[in-house]
Amino acid sequence: MPRIKFQKGTQSLFLSNVQQRLGLTWFELSKRIKIHSRSLRDWRKEKYTISERVFKKLVALGEGKIVVPAYEVLPDFWSIEKAARRGGQVVAEKYGGPGTPEGRKRGGVNSQIQRRLHPELYQHCNLRKDITKPFQSSQLAELIGMILGDGGMNNEYQVVITLHKIHDREYAEFVRRLGEELFSIQPAVYVGRSGRRKMVVDVVLTGINIVEFLLSKGLVKGNKVKHQVDVPQWIKNNLNFSTQCLRGLIDTDGGVYYHRHTTGGYPAFNIGLQFSNKSKPLLQFVQDTLIMLGFTPKIDSRYVSLYKEDEVLRYTKQIQFHNPYHARRVKQFLILKKNFLRRGVRVV
Numbered sequence: 118m119p120r121i122k123f124q125k126g127t128q129s130l131f132l133s134n135v136q137q138r139l140g141l142t143w144f145e146l147s148k149r150i151k152i153h154s155r156s157l158r159d160w161r162k163e164k165y166t167i168s169e170r171v172f173k174k175l176v177a178l179g180e181g182k183i184v185v186p187a188y189e190v191l192p193d194f195w196s197i198e199k200a201a202r203r204g205g206q207v208v209a210e211k212y213g214g215p216g217t218p219e220g221r222k223r224g225g226v227n228s229q230i231q232r233r234l235h236p237e238l239y240q241h242c243n244l245r246k247d248i249t250k251p252f253q254s255s256q257l258a259e260l261i262g263m264i265l266g267d268g269g270m271n272n273e274y275q276v277v278i279t280l281h282k283i284h285d286r287e288y289a290e291f292v293r294r295l296g297e298e299l300f301s302i303q304p305a306v307y308v309g310r311s312g313r314r315k316m317v318v319d320v321v322l323t324g325i326n327i328v329e330f331l332l333s334k335g336l337v338k339g340n341k342v343k344h345q346v347d348v349p350q351w352i353k354n355n356l357n358f359s360t361q362c363l364r365g366l367i368d369t370d371g372g373v374y375y376h377r378h379t380t381g382g383y384p385a386f387n388i389g390l391q392f393s394n395k396s397k398p399l400l401q402f403v404q405d406t407l408i409m410l411g412f413t414p415k416i417d418s419r420y421v422s423l424y425k426e427d428e429v430l431r432y433t434k435q436i437q438f439h440n441p442y443h444a445r446r447v448k449q450f451l452i453l454k455k456n457f458l459r460r461g462v463r464v465v
Contacts, residue, residue: 120166120191127186128163134183135175144301150174153303166191248326249301253334253351258358259439260295261336262365265346265399270338276322276331278369281442282308285318288368288440292320300327347398356409360436363406366399367392368440373429373447388450390423390432410435 123131136146143161147154150171159165167175169190176185251257264270268278280289289306296304302324309317332338335349352358371392377384392403403421407414412432415422423429429447438444 119169121169121172121188122166122191123163123186123188125163127188128167129161131183131186132157132161132175135179138179138183149178154301246302246324246326248324248330249299250326250330251299253358255357255361256295256299257334258352258355259361259365260292260299261331261334261349261352262362263292263369264331264336264365265341265348265362265396266366266369266371266394268369269341270328270331270336273328273338274323274325276327278320280318280320280369282316282318284442285440288442289318289320291439296320296322300324302327342395345396345398347396348402353402356406359402359406360410363403364436364439366394366403368438368443370394371443373443373450375450375453386454387424388426388429388447390429392421393419395419 136143139146139149141149143157144154147157150157152171156165160167176183179185263278264276267280268276270276278292280292293304293306296302300322302322305321305323307319307321309315309319328338335351337344337346348359348362352362367390371390374389374391375386376389377386392400394400394403400416400419400421404414404416407421407423412423412428413425415424423432433444433447438447
């Protein structure tokens with residue numbers, strides 16, 4: 118991608134003028150132009166040149182009221198030939214010929230040094246990097262519900278939330294944005310391609326600091342069923358936090374279903390809401406929270422369910438789904454219900 122090269126000192130001035138003109142914080146500006154806040158910080162320090170795409174967006178945001186300093190456009194790959202030639206010389210001087218045991222060893226040591234000096238260039242490596250540590254909030258409670266529902270921490274540097282590739286496609290983007298907003302990082306989304314993971318999409322939050330932070334907030338690393346995980350007490354102590362955590366649990370590990378049966382000799386069609394999990398404390402939390410919110414859930418060894426149509430519809434309006442797939446299932450039921458009523462089928 119072409120880059121924009123300013124004279125020394127003017128790139129920072131240009132960015133400051135845009136930021137002041139819009140009245141945004143630097144973090145808000147980075148979100149507005151859809152780049153990572155670290156990239157914007159590096160541009161302000163003039164460590165790197167600005168991409169032409171973002172430059173044009175900044176000029177447009179200025180609405181003709183920003184003075185644009187003199188600049189030149191550097192074409193794609195402008196620095197590759199020079200960098201490659203110099204890079205080869207440096208590698209040979211430092212490590213000897215490529216492919217030798219000594220060269221590989223010294224290269225690995227240098228790689229670790231560089232990763233610690235420049236963690237922003239190694240977003241998916243298990244190195245510590247700066248994150249925002251959020252306060253206890255409804256958003257954090259909802260994320261914890263997602264992790265307890267269909268996610269987990271199976272190592273020291275990653276949080277993974279696993280979703281259905283088709284049904285949860287839009288929801289995966291919501292989860293990614295929530296992680297970015299809470300921790301000021303860029304979560305990755307990995308789509309399964311074959312085998313058992315063909316229908317899976319993973320939203321991955323990488324960072325030792327993130328894992329340690331979530332552990333400090335009451336989550337447990339490892340197998341959730343084996344540990345019989347529970348919702349952290351600080352969430353249980355606050356009904357609003359409990360409600361948001363409940364939503365995260367049901368959006369990931371629950372859903373809306375339809376069931377047909379016979380009542381009094383008539384075919385019947387109904388809707389239900391169900392949460393499924395093998396952790397008894399989580400099942401108990403879902404039941405308790407629904408009861409506190411005025412619902413009448415039923416619980417067994419694997420499920421917590423709402424069987425009444427009016428309660429499912431009230432959940433949809435009062436608590437709401439952030440997973441669009443579940444919301445669409447409710448709307449579809451209401452359409453199917455009308456069709457069944459037209460045909461004289463009893464809906465209970």
